[in-house]
Structure formats: C-alpha cells, structure tokens
Amino acid sequence: MPPSLPARVVLGCGNFGGIGSAPEFFGRGESPEEAFAIMDAAWEAGITWFDTADAYGGGRSETAIGEWIRARRPDGLRITTKTFNPMGTGEDHGLAPARVRRQLDSSLRRLGVERVDLYLAHEWDPDVPVAEVAGVLEELRAAGKIGAYGLSNVDGPQLREALAAGSFAAVQNSYSLLDREAEREVLPLCAEHGLWFQAFSPLAGGWLTGKYRRDVHPQEGSRMAMRPEPYAHYCNEHVFDALEELERRGEPATLAIAWLLADPNVSVVVGPRRPEHLKPALDALAAPLSAEDRDALAALF
Ligand SMILES: NC(=O)c1ccc[n+]([C@@H]2O[C@H](COP(=O)([O-])OP(=O)(O)OC[C@H]3O[C@@H](n4cnc5c(N)ncnc54)[C@H](OP(=O)(O)O)[C@@H]3O)[C@@H](O)[C@H]2O)c1
Numbered sequence: 001m002p003p004s005l006p007a008r009v010v011l012g013c014g015n016f017g018g019i020g021s022a023p024e025f026f027g028r029g030e031s032p033e034e035a036f037a038i039m040d041a042a043w044e045a046g047i048t049w050f051d052t053a054d055a056y057g058g059g060r061s062e063t064a065i066g067e068w069i070r071a072r073r074p075d076g077l078r079i080t081t082k083t084f085n086p087m088g089t090g091e092d093h094g095l096a097p098a099r100v101r102r103q104l105d106s107s108l109r110r111l112g113v114e115r116v117d118l119y120l121a122h123e124w125d126p127d128v129p130v131a132e133v134a135g136v137l138e139e140l141r142a143a144g145k146i147g148a149y150g151l152s153n154v155d156g157p158q159l160r161e162a163l164a165a166g167s168f169a170a171v172q173n174s175y176s177l178l179d180r181e182a183e184r185e186v187l188p189l190c191a192e193h194g195l196w197f198q199a200f201s202p203l204a205g206g207w208l209t210g211k212y213r214r215d216v217h218p219q220e221g222s223r224m225a226m227r228p229e230p231y232a233h234y235c236n237e238h239v240f241d242a243l244e245e246l247e248r249r250g251e252p253a254t255l256a257i258a259w260l261l262a263d264p265n266v267s268v269v270v271g272p273r274r275p276e277h278l279k280p281a282l283d284a285l286a287a288p289l290s291a292e293d294r295d296a297l298a299a300l301f
Pocket residue numbers: 011012013014015020051052122152153172173199200201202203204205206207209211221222223224253269270271272273276277278279280
C-alpha cells in the first residue's frame with residue numbers, strides 16, 4: 001500500500017440512502033440522521049477514510065456525507081468516490097470521458113468539497129478503451145480534483161491492461177473468507193505493483209456475522225431479505241458448516257475482518273448499518289491474527 005494511502009479500515013457509506021447503486025432501493029437505506037450517527041461513531045473511533053459512489057442511494061450517500069462535513073468540519077477526512085452506474089433508472093452509465101468529468105463535478109457538489117482523495121472506476125467499461133479512461137482520470141488529477149485514481153470490480157487481465165495504460169493506484173474488489181477470487185490474480189498483481197487493495201463486502205453482505213441460519217427465513221430488512229441475488233449461492237450446507245465452525249472459534253464478524261487485516265496488503269471497507277456494527281472492525285484492529293490462525297480460518301471455507 002502506498003504510504004500516501006494509509007487507512008486499514010475504511011467506512012463504507014453504501015448503505016446511506018439505499019443499498020449500493022440499485023435504483024429499486026434508492027431512498028430506502030439509512031436515513032441522514034442514521035448516517036450521521038454512523039459517521040460520528042466511525043470518526044470518533046479513528047476511522048478517517050470514507051467510501052462512497054455517485055450512484056449510492058442515487059446521490060443520497062454523497063449528499064449525507066456532504067451534510068456531515070458541513071456540520072462537523074472534520075480535519076483530515078479522506079474520501080473515495082466512484083462512477084459508472086446510472087444515477088437512476090434509464091439514466092446514462094459508463095466511463096466515457098465526458099461522463100466521468102460531469103459525474104465527478106456532480107460528486108464534488110454533493111460532497112461540498114473541491115477534491116476527493118481517491119476516484120474509482122466503479123466497473124470495467126467494455127465500451128471505452130482503458131487508455132481513454134486513464135487519460136481523463138490523469139487530467140482530473142492534474143486539475144487537482146482527485147488525489148489518485150483506481151479501479152473496482154476488475155479481474156486479472158483487465159488490471160494488467162489498465163496498468164499498461166495509466167497510473168492506477170488502487171483496486172477495490174469483493175474479498176472475504178467466502179469470496180476468495182481476488183487471491184488468484186488481482187491481489188498478487190496489486191502487491192507486485194504497489195497498488196492499494198481494498199476489500200469490499202468483508203462480511204459477504206452479512207453472512208460472516210452468522211446472522212443467516214440453516215432452514216431459517218432471513219430477517220425482514222436484512223440484505224438477504226431485500227437484495228439476496230449476490231449472495232444466494234452461499235445458501236448451502238458447506239457454507240453453514242463452515243460458519244458454525246467459525247462461530248465456535250470466536251465472534252465471527254471480528255474473526256472475518258481480522259482474517260482480512262492479517263494480510264498487510266489488504267484494507268477493509270466495512271458496511272455498518274448502525275454505530276454498533278463498527279465493533280468487529282475495531283476489535284479486529286486491536287487483536288491481530290497470527291499467520292497460523294489466518295491459515296486455519298482460511299481452511300474452514
Ligand atoms: N466497489 C463496489 O462495487 C462495492 C460493492 C459493494 C460494497 N462496496 C463498498 O463496501 C462497503 C461494504 O460492503 P458491504 O456493505 O457489502 O459489506 P459487508 O460488511 O459484507 O455487508 C454489510 C451488511 O452486513 C451486515 N452487517 C455489517 N456489519 C454488521 C455487524 N457488525 N453485525 C451484524 N451485521 C452486520 C448488514 O446487513 P443487513 O443489511 O442485513 O443488516 C450490512 O448491510 C459498502 O458500504 C461500499 O462502500 C463497494
């Protein structure tokens with residue numbers, strides 16, 4: 001991880017005003033008041049890097065962060081935002097340079113800041129050559145509107161192509177005990193090229209908290225009740241067996257985050273829905289796992 005990008009735990013703000021970028025949930029996530037309570041608790045705990053995206057909650061996530069910044073004037077707050085997904089049903093998407101320029105300006109307006117520290121291409125755009133994407137991101141960096149730029153949701157070949165085209169500094173991909181794909185190519189490439197790797201969905205959308213049980217219907221309002229598609233494949237005996245064993249070894253969410261943090265090349269983007277949800281990440285930071293314990297947990301899954 002480059003020394004200029006230091007956070008091990010980043011506050012994910014994808015639950016503010018929606019569930020990520022899915023238009024059907026815009027306006028149904030954490031309210032501005034709930035978001036304020038989470039940001040206050042994170043800031044007080046020393047979490048100083050916040051992660052959002054233009055499309056989270058259809059702009060509501062960035063707006064809530066902007067209001068919090070105006071109210072609290074936090075000294076030293078650092079921000080990641082992203083673009084790719086449509087801001088609403090039927091609106092445009094992608095990484096065409098004119099769109100990226102427009103979307104960054106709209107993000108800066110919602111956040112009420114002149115610059116973000118990290119700007120990510122939220123998805124790979126098959127319709128825009130990555131050299132063009134790098135070109136516009138480089139232009140925005142030279143203009144002082146972003147500190148650094150990176151990619152999200154990329155595979156190994158895409159990352160290699162991007163590295164040949166521009167100075168991408170970070171990758172944000174799904175990574176957890178239940179989703180090990182990043183280990184194959186992306187994590188090694190990040191380590192080799194000195195890119196900051198950020199793991200999103202560190203609890204596999206809540207699965208690694210142990211909240212989902214064999215033969216028990218998901219609780220109302222939970223991720224599995226509201227937006228189960230990305231996680232439906234976890235619903236099997238092998239996963240339930242591993243989760244039960246994880247619980248026998250300790251508090252599962254804490255172990256799952258400690259497992260990620262035990263790799264010095266990995267930072268974690270947590271997704272709390274209330275202030276208490278920060279506890280596993282804070283406990284994990286305070287009690288690092290040994291390499292031996294890390295391997296033992298990996299072997300469960
Ligand atoms: N780049 C991308 O494409 C991308 C994609 C996804 C996320 N992200 C970023 O990464 C962040 C985290 O992702 P994620 O929300 O999927 O992370 P996650 O931690 O895997 O899942 C979050 C969900 O887990 C549950 N949860 C979290 N902490 C808990 C705790 N301590 N105890 C009990 N349940 C807990 C909540 O579930 P319930 O809702 O069921 O209560 C919450 O909505 C997002 O906010 C966003 O900033 C980026």
